[in-house]
Amino acid sequence: MARGVYIHIPFCHQICNYCDFNKFYFKNQPVDEYIEMLGKEMELATKKYPESFKQIETIFLGGGTPTALSPQQIARLLELIRTYIPMDSVTEFTSEANPDELSEAKLHALFDGGVNRLSMGVQSFDQELLKKIGRTHSNNHVYETVTLAKKVGFRNISLDLMYGLPGQTMAQWKDTLEKAYALDIPHYSAYSLIVEPKTIFYNQYTKGKLHLPTEDLEADMYDVLMNQMEAHGLQQYEISNFAQSGFSSKHNKIYWENDEYAGFGAGAHGYLAGVRYSNHGPLKKYMDSVNAGELPIVYEHIVTENEKREEQMFLGLRKTEGITHSIYEEKFKESMHRDYSHVIEKLVSEGLLEHDPIGIRLTRKGRFVGNEVFQQFLLED
Known part of the structure; x- marks a missing residue:
């Protein structure tokens, strides 16, 4: 039985240099049609596996960039989710967001549609580093958006930060952390850069043009992160996640506890009835499959007993409680x-x-x- 639902919005106005997720430039894409196909996929899945969707606790909109959608598109997407996903047990409904795309109208569309948690991709408060990694927002975008989100009614806000970035110094990292703490929000995620294949950074790396901090400096950055989070009253509850009491991510906890979740959208992954699966990544293949009344699954793997035990260990050990x-x-x-x-x-x-x-x-x-x-x-x- 699924505890969570992940929904993939694969559209971006700007592609980040480090991102290897399934994504497409927003311009000239069939966004409205894609949203309708998401609704149809949810309808197909919940009719085929009604027992799996009886106790959904969390929903997570990821991408891509969910906030690349217009307020009207956001409202329609959330309407479809409420139509097909039983909401009675849902206590956490998260949307990823870019600081420079969150207008007041979009925030209201999210909040009024049931979203109660924002996860904002900030990564750094150093403008030069932001340019290097392909981000388009400014610090003012972050400050204004957090203020606006609180005004609309959001209390559960998380920032994503990154360290080990090209050319990043310890001074820049400490400055980013101080600026992040000043926002007075209850949750922070901080990840070290991993250079993944099929990314702009990977191409630069293979040509010797990507200059990363040393492993020792990256380890020191992680040490500073843990020390400063603790000093600011934030509990580390997972290797990369820190929160005030009561604000840890319930959705991510489903992954770390190796429990089941449904994945919807192009390139989405899920884990239901002991089977890990992934959907078609290309938009046309995904939408053609759903339009034909078929679940758009391209890959399935029945998890063996040994694999379940292995996953229980290395996912569960990510949590500080173990x-x-x-x-x-x-x-x-x-x-x-x-x-x-x-x-x-x-x-x-x-x-x-x-x-x-x-x-x-x-x-x-x-x-x-x-x-x-x-x-x-x-x-x-």
Whole structure:
């Protein structure tokens, strides 16, 4: 049974240099038709799998850029969502947003349509760095948009920040953090840059034209991030996420707890009834499939028992609270020790894991090398 719904809006007015998500330039795209096809896909899925949609707790609009849509398009999209997705149990409804695209009319369309959380892609408060990574907003856009969002009624606002950017210094990173804290919002996500294939940065990297901070400097930036978030009263609840009490992301927690969610839209991914799936990425293939009355799924993978256990470990360990023995046993009817005692003992001895009668979790040292820790939990088939 799905706990969450992800809906992909693949349109952008500007393509960021680091982004590898499924996206298209907004101009001359069939946006209105795409929104209607989203509604039809939701109708098809909820009719075919009604039991999977009875207890939806969260909805997340991602992209691309949901706020690239006009106020009228946003209102229509939200109307379709409310029509086909049972809303009785939904407590968190998030939309990603760009600071320079959020007019008061769009904010009202989002808020009036049921969205109660904004996740704003700010990345940096340094104008030169913003240009380097392909962002078009200014600091004033951020200040004005946050003020406007609060005026409209949004209380749950999150900022996305990035470090390890090309040419970024520690002074720039500290300045970005101070400017972010000054906005007095309850949630921050901070990610290190990963140079992904099929991005502008990847092309520059392969040509030797992308000059990134050293690994040591990037680690120092993460250390500063954790220290300053704590000093400002924000609790780290996941490797890259920090929140005031009561404001952690409920939707992302579904991913980290390895629970099921539905994915709608071109290139969206989902996990339902033990199957991970992805939709057609190209708009025409996606819309033709839905228009023909078929779910637009291009790939399906039945998750094996071993894969479920592996995913439980490396997703769950992203949370600072880690994984409890009781939840593991409830899901798999066997103890964590049976599957992983040797790995746990090794990582505890290396100072990367904490282990007590409740469960296991990354140490502060372990958070710096999370991916290396997670790899240790792969099981042999």
